[in-house]
Amino acid sequence: MNLLQLIKLALRGIIDNKMRSFLTMLGIIIGVSSVIALVSFASGATSQVTSQLEGMGSNILNVNLMGRGTKSDFTYQEAMNLKNPYISAIAPTVNTGMTVKFMAKTYSTGITGTNPDYFTINDREMQSGRSITEADLDSRARVAVLGTETAKELGMLNPVGETIKLEGNNFTIIGLLASKGSSMMGSQDDMVIVPITTAQRLFRTGAIRSITVQASSEGSVESAKALLEAELKHITGDEDSFNVFDQTELLDTVRQSTSVMTMMLGGIAGISLLVGGIGIMNIMLVTVTERTREIGIRKAIGAKKKDILTQFLIESSVLSGLGGVIGIGVGFALSKILSSVANFPTKTTPLTVGISFGFALLVGIVFGIYPANRAAKLNPIDALHYE
């Protein structure tokens, strides 16, 4: 019997038993669709996170002082002195949360004190107005740059030139940052940036523990890092009192953990495929018993073991294959839904679809072997007289 006829025959059997076939396929449908949806979701998340990290620039180093040892923090000048030939920009920062007041409105957000390099390093452009200059730092000017979200929260239409209050001190808004969206570090549009010298006075502390550094090129990241570490060790005298972190390291960590997450999600969904396979085996055993007489007739008129075996194997494969196809459709729909819920694009690759469908088919064949073999081994007389 040729393959096409066997597939037709199997399809007819499936249509004749719609409800049963659907319930049997449900396991495979759930398995395939959850593999596709979850893996798409996970790889979407991975590429989202990595593209954000890459957007932050791979030639950026973060220096953090842990506040241990003899030298636990830096002054602005000390921080600036860390600059070495491989470094093109250096931005010490101080951060604190504060309540911002504009007219009658108040809003709590993070205040960042920093220098002009900050804008270069973080690739921040101005939507309007100007950014902070060295002159602002020298004069400890009471000026501020706002993120778009902060401006919106404070109900400002044209922020530049307006005056806000930080702990009772008036600050003139000189610029509005161009929107950059949110990252995994939170919104990048909800912030107030002031000159670092002003911030140190406002916060009543000169201590700097966080410095962002940009290497002159990606190739010089390593050298810049090595020199920084040597210098920091020299100054603090303790290797454990500081930490120089570069983005590629972070990227690797993130990639590793997300690929573990993808594999785990895929694996869990794969288990439901396996359960679906058991469902197929169960129903195929029932089918073989029900159709014992048919098997007897076929054998009597000349069907060989191989013929019966392929017939039932094709049936279980068609069941799982059809379930797989439906599962792919459901999986696509699910990942679309997940994507709109999670607010980022999920990534469905042909590989994911191919692997999950292939696995479904394999499950159908593997779990079909036992029932099919049982059918093929039936004795024609016993089968013919089965009631």
Next chain:
Amino acid sequence: MIHIEDMSKIYRMGKVEVRALDGVSIDIAEGEFVAITGPSGSGKSTFMHLLGCLDTPTSGTYMLNGGEISKLKQDKLAEIRNREIGFVFQEFNLLPRMTAAENVELPLIYRGMPASERRKRCAEALERVGLADRINHKPIEMSGGQQQRVAIARAIVGQPNIILADEPTGNLDSHSAHEIMDMLKEFNEAGRTVILITHDMSIANEAKRIVHILDGKILRDEVVA
């Protein structure tokens, strides 16, 4: 064509040995019309299974067309059944989900015949049993007599030398039974060997030779007509 010598079939039921067939010897020549009769439990069903290559004997020789078949494996027996024997059963034994044509086609499919030839032969066979207009009907849409005629078409479609009919009229009214017997006679006249298994003497009397079986042994072997 059929040469059987001292053939026995022994079933074991626990500790009891049942000799369903006990040292039977018989020769059936090509073109004969033989009825095998006996009461139920006489061993005629076992004999039919062995004749039809559905089962293998415990001991003895079964030569079919000069070839020894009593020691063959299942798949080899399937091949012989497919080419040499056409079965007609009491319960028709058609596949319920398939049309008449698909049922008739089945032996040719297992023979590996190309589709165009299959269809031609299948139409011819259904024509010969007078069901050319029922090609696409399923068994439930047909009367018992019609179903048995489909089964006959299936038995003859592969042009086997032997038609083995096991109580072919057992489930039919007398009119349909007559039709079926006429058909079997017709095939016999066309030169085919027909072996009829029945307990009904009025049916058996239509054959040219009657073999009586009792307690697994041939009691009488007589030529009628």
